[in-house]
Every structure is written in structure tokens, then in C-alpha cells.
Amino acid sequence: ISAGPARLKRVELRDLRAWMAHERGRGLGPRSLARALSAVKGFFRWFGKREGFEPTAVLSVRAPKFTRKLPRPLAEEAAREVIADLGTTPAAPWIAARDAAVATLLYGSGLRISEALGLKGRDAPLPEVLRIRGKGGKERLVPALPVARQAVD
Incomplete structure (x- = not known):
């Protein structure tokens, strides 16, 4: 043909x-x-x-419907490796500490990236429970694990 x-x-x-x-x-x-x-x-x-x-x-042809897969969390060991790698990559020590703190906060508290990056200096030291205003302006309470609070401090 x-x-x-x-x-x-x-x-x-x-x-x-x-x-x-x-x-x-x-x-x-x-x-x-x-x-x-x-x-x-x-x-x-x-x-x-x-x-x-x-x-x-x-x-005009429509694509077939399919279900979107939910993202799966990293295994604990994989998360530790990512955080450890972030702590050694940048040249300036404060950048390495900042990156490791953000990654620890994301994994340890379940925050979205925009929520973690929206935290201000006045939010430190982090309390045990964070009051986060997330998507759509909705407010939620998020526990901050001790390791995440320590990394941010």
C-alpha cells in the first residue's frame, strides 16, 4: 500500500x-x-x-482513556542516599546544607516542593506540627519529624 x-x-x-x-x-x-x-x-x-x-x-480522534498512576514514595534507604548526595554536591557548604534540609523536609514531612520553598526564615525553628497553606488555599496540619526539624535548624 x-x-x-x-x-x-x-x-x-x-x-x-x-x-x-x-x-x-x-x-x-x-x-x-x-x-x-x-x-x-x-x-x-x-x-x-x-x-x-x-x-x-x-x-478529531480522541485518545483512549487511561488511569494515571500515583507517584510512589522513595524507599527509606533511597531517600537517605539522595539526601546524603545533596549534602556533598554543591561547592558552598551552606548550599549543601540548604539542599539537604529541603530534601529531608520533603521526605520527612510529606510537603510539596512549593510548600517547602514557601517557608520563611521566621518559620524556624520548626514546630512539631506545621500549618501549611497548600493547593487551592487549603490549610492542613503536617507533622515535622525531628530529623527534618534538625536539618532545617
């Missing part, structure tokens, strides 16, 4: 649905199929501009 410019200009919605069904039949998962479809759409956007036609049929 020839896939020259004239044939590509005639691609229809049913062609893409047939291709997607074929790929699913080969065992391609929804996330991978969505990624492949994104690449096809990107190609057709470029091709449409280059050849002067509107690839509406291709661009």
Missing part, C-alpha cells in the same frame, strides 16, 4: 479507528496508544501545513 501525500490527505476517522483497534489487538496498552496517536497527530499537523490541507479527521 502506498502512503504517498495523496493517500495521506484522504485519511479518515474510520482509518484511524481501524489502526487503533489493530494496535490494541497487538497488545498495545492505552497509555502507549495515546502516545502513538499523539505522534500521528503531530505529524499530520506538520503535514497539513506543508501540503496546505486541513487534517481535521486525524486531529
Whole structure:
């Protein structure tokens, strides 16, 4: 089958649905199929501009739904290694201490990066429980582990 410019200009919605069904039949998962479809759409956007036609049929195809995976926390030993590496990387000792304190606070208290970076000097020394204003302006109480409080101090 020839896939020259004239044939590509005639691609229809049913062609893409047939291709997607074929790929699913080969065992391609929804996330991978969505990624492949994104690449096809990107190609057709470029091709449409280059050849002067509107690839509406291709661009109107919806990607398959898939569930987003929740991030998994680091294992304790891996977190210790990250924090130890952060403490030795920068040239200035205060930068190494700052980076290690932020990483310890993130892991030890479950803060989001924006929440940890939003702490001010007046917040030190950290109390056992932090009152954090997070996403959407919601306030929550977060325990600060002794190791995190010590790192910040």
C-alpha cells in the first residue's frame, strides 16, 4: 500500500479507528496508544501545513482513556542516599546544607516542593506540627519529624 501525500490527505476517522483497534489487538496498552496517536497527530499537523490541507479527521480522534498512576514514595534507604548526595554536591557548604534540609523536609514531612520553598526564615525553628497553606488555599496540619526539624535548624 502506498502512503504517498495523496493517500495521506484522504485519511479518515474510520482509518484511524481501524489502526487503533489493530494496535490494541497487538497488545498495545492505552497509555502507549495515546502516545502513538499523539505522534500521528503531530505529524499530520506538520503535514497539513506543508501540503496546505486541513487534517481535521486525524486531529478529531480522541485518545483512549487511561488511569494515571500515583507517584510512589522513595524507599527509606533511597531517600537517605539522595539526601546524603545533596549534602556533598554543591561547592558552598551552606548550599549543601540548604539542599539537604529541603530534601529531608520533603521526605520527612510529606510537603510539596512549593510548600517547602514557601517557608520563611521566621518559620524556624520548626514546630512539631506545621500549618501549611497548600493547593487551592487549603490549610492542613503536617507533622515535622525531628530529623527534618534538625536539618532545617
